Amino acid sequence: MKALVVDGKLSLRDMPEPRPGPGEALIRVRLAGICGTDREILKGYSDFRGILGHEFVGMVVKAEEKSWLGRRVVGEINVVCGECSWCAQGLKRHCPRRTVMGIVKRDGAFAEYVALPLRNLHEVPAEIPDEAAVFVEPLAAAAEILEQVPLKPGARAAVLGDGRLGLLVAQVLKQAGAQVTLIGKHGWKLDLARSWGVKCPGQGEEALAPRSFPVVVDATGSPGGFEGALRLVEPRGTLVMKSTFHERASFDTAKLVVDEITLLGSRCGSFPAALRLLRDGDVTTQGLVSKVFPLGNGMEAFQYLENPACLKVLLQNSA
Ligand SMILES: [Zn+2]
Ligand SMILES: [Zn+2]
Numbered sequence: 169m170k171a172l173v174v175d176g177k178l179s180l181r182d183m184p185e186p187r188p189g190p191g192e193a194l195i196r197v198r199l200a201g202i203c204g205t206d207r208e209i210l211k212g213y214s215d216f217r218g219i220l221g222h223e224f225v226g227m228v229v230k231a232e233e234k235s236w237l238g239r240r241v242v243g244e245i246n247v248v249c250g251e252c253s254w255c256a257q258g259l260k261r262h263c264p265r266r267t268v269m270g271i272v273k274r275d276g277a278f279a280e281y282v283a284l285p286l287r288n289l290h291e292v293p294a295e296i297p298d299e300a301a302v303f304v305e306p307l308a309a310a311a312e313i314l315e316q317v318p319l320k321p322g323a324r325a326a327v328l329g330d331g332r333l334g335l336l337v338a339q340v341l342k343q344a345g346a347q348v349t350l351i352g353k354h355g356w357k358l359d360l361a362r363s364w365g366v367k368c369p370g371q372g373e374e375a376l377a378p379r380s381f382p383v384v385v386d387a388t389g390s391p392g393g394f395e396g397a398l399r400l401v402e403p404r405g406t407l408v409m410k411s412t413f414h415e416r417a418s419f420d421t422a423k424l425v426v427d428e429i430t431l432l433g434s435r436c437g438s439f440p441a442a443l444r445l446l447r448d449g450d451v452t453t454q455g456l457v458s459k460v461f462p463l464g465n466g467m468e469a470f471q472y473l474e475n476p477a478c479l480k481v482l483l484q485n486s487a
Contacts, residue, residue, distance in 0.1 A: 169184075172467075173218065178467065180466050185281050188231075192286065193231040194228070195227065195282050196226050197226040197282055199226075206220055206270070207473065208413060219279050224242070225242050225292060227241070236289070242443075243288045244288040245288075246267075246268055246436065247267045248263035252265060269284065278466060280463065299453065303442075304443060305436075307445060310333060311441045312434050312437030313434055316408070319344055322346070323382055324346070325341045325346040325385065327341065327349070328388050328393050328400075329388035335360065338366045346383070348366045348367065349367045351396070354476070380402060381405060384397045385408040386410060387410040389413055403429075405430070458472075458478035458479045459478065460483075460484050461484070466483055
């Protein structure tokens with residue numbers, strides 16, 4: 169099968185079809201999304217070697233439990249041991265023995281087929297088309313903020329970064345009742361956010377009063393964004409870090425102490441919650457897809473992503 173493989177660098181290769189282990193299903197990928205993490209992996213963010221890709225929607229084609237066959241699914245990316253104390257507490261995403269599809273020691277979804285345990289799979293309701301379902305993984309990550317930060321109705325929240333994740337985070341916070349301000353650099357992306365009722369100042373973060381938001385989310389994907397976020401958070405406020413980048417960030421730690429800021433890391437989230445948001449129309453993915461490439465043109469898709477004006481780029485498997 170065709171697959172995009174990282175091995176120091178990215179290449180399109182012919183790879184053997186995955187052989188599902190016990191309890192695992194074989195899934196034919198229909199659509200996969202390229203994410204900032206994929207680009208960070210290519211820059212060396214993790215020492216990953218193998219097939220890249222962790223955002224997908226596909227069809228189950230092989231499984232011991234026959235009831236799964238032919239179902240359209242999305243898959244949670246952390247594959248856990250199920251036996252350690254973290255797994256026992258229900259904090260499976262922190263299992264120290266986990267592998268992560270397309271990120272840590274497990275082949276990913278930029279391929280014709282991918283294997284995942286059945287317990288990782290969630291059926292996609294018929295109302296959600298593939299083009300929206302492929303956003304479930306990043307949307308779950310965006311929605312994780314609501315699990316971590318208690319948001320009072322009408323609370324002011326700032327989101328830094330008008331990229332793919334920032335636009336999802338802004339929508340998630342908005343539908344939860346927050347007054348959301350999105351800070352970004354790209355006029356048309358901000359216009360998209362404005363069409364959802366999100367406030368977007370014209371001149372970036374500098375135009376806003378410092379210490380003016382109880383909740384600030386950094387989704388810039390760059391070390392510089394963090395400093396901007398720190399500037400905006402009010403005393404006793406919460407700064408949510410959504411960016412994973414390869415570089416080191418440097419910032420004034422005294423601000424955290426003096427203003428008693430809670431700094432919160434935030435990663436993956438609940439797939440059922442994300443599926444509900446899409447099914448109920450509380451979050452839209454309309455306008456978020458810039459281009460769809462056939463899997464066989466995957467190298468070109470990564471090139472295309474260098475264009476700062478683009479949002480989500482998808483890979484379609486028509487094999
Ligand atoms: Zn991702
Ligand atoms: Zn475990």
